[in-house]
Amino acid sequence: MKLLLTDSGVKNASIEDALVSLLGKPIAESSALCIPTAGYGGLGADPGGPWRFISGRSPSPMTELGWKSVGVLELTALPSIDEALWISWVREADVLLANGGDALYLCRWMRESGLAELLPSLPDMVYVGLSAGSMVMTPRIGEKFMDLKSAAGGDSALGVVDFSIFPHLDHPAFPENTMAEAERWAAGIEGPAYAIDEQTAIKVTDGAVEVVSEGRWKLFHCRGRVA
Secondary structure (H helix, E strand, O other): OEEEEEOOOOOOHHHHHHHHHHHOOOHHHOEEEEEOHHHHOOOOOOOHHHHHHHHOOOOOOOOOOOOOEEEEOOHHHHHHOOHHHHHHHHHHOOEEEEOOOOHHHHHHHHHHHOHHHHHHHOOOOEEEEEOHHHHOOOOEOOHHHOOHHHHHHOOEOOOOOOOEEEOOOOOOOOOOOOHHHHHHHHHOOOOOEEEEOOOEEEEEEOOEEEEEEOOOEEEEOHHHOEO
8 A cells, every 4th residue: 555644635736746656647547535534533523524525625635636536435334334345446446535633533443444454455555644544544643633532542543654743734723733842742752753734745655755745844753853
């Protein structure tokens, strides 16, 4: 599986070029499945958020990029669907687009649905995360990004990659997400950790990590030591 872990979707030409390079073909020739599930989690969940994500009306470009086709893969529904059927949908897709929201809620349903177990068997699949959709692939999200109702389960996510992500750096909607706050967060994270803004994404291919950015980002090593 190839990963493009974004802060706010495909916000610029550099991130779009990275996506196309992972796909190995134009977006217009690629089939996508979008995963809105994370948008239903969290204390401040907005029922309009998943609809905006699916319909391409959110400020974070994902489904509206001109795909050959776009389908919806709602993880909470998968346990009630014939497994062979939904697995065939996933295997036929070129890319999975994962919404933002609550990373730990998404993590729970990726596991309970069986999707997390399936992903390692899809070497050609491209996974594009948006905020929580990116954070779910990391080992830990940090206490800062845990909702109260998720706290009992700790901050562990799927651990597909070996680094953590502090999203929405310097974003006007998140004035508390400063570089100083990112450094404090990173001090509690074991292992490498990236702070990224909305113009930044992290591309992972065969374990190789590349930051794609037209904005601001920083890599923190263990215990908050800055690269």
